[in-house]
Amino acid sequence: MTADEIASSAAQDATYPTGLTDTEKVLWLAKAGRWDEAHDLCQELPNPAGSWIHAWLHRQEGDYGNACYWYARANKPAPASGAPLEDEWFQIARELAR
Template sequence: MDAESLARSATTDSTPPAGLSAELRVLWLARAGKWDQAHDACQDLPDPAGAWIHAWLHREEGDLGNAAYWYSRARKPVPAKELSLEDEWLDIARALAR
């Protein structure tokens, strides 16, 4: 499943599609507005992918200090303020859908 299809599913479907990787399932939950479920599930994902998603979740939450910690664990730079949450979500989904 590509990132755009995953985003569409998260806004129209009530449950994640079958067969998603654990990482894409967490991204689906995040996009579907299920922050707590996404946060709980991402803690079981291995680094660096899990840390990148975890960082994004804390950035979305507005906890930038915690986000910075998780970006460092993901070995990713803290994104520029100009990068929207939407665009970063797509970047993560595209990278993990490969």
């Protein structure tokens, strides 16, 4: 799914579509506002993608210090604390979704 398709599904559907990768599931859950589920699943992704989403989730939560730790683990620069979360979600999703 593309980033736009994931965002659309997350806004309309009660659950994520079948056939998504674990990374796409985390993106869907994050976009759907299901923070706890997204956080739990992203911790199971043993790669920089999971760390990048994890960082975004902590920034969304308002824990910028913890987010910076996860950005470093993902080898990504931490955006300014007030940078738009929506823009970053799409940046992440466009890079990580199929």
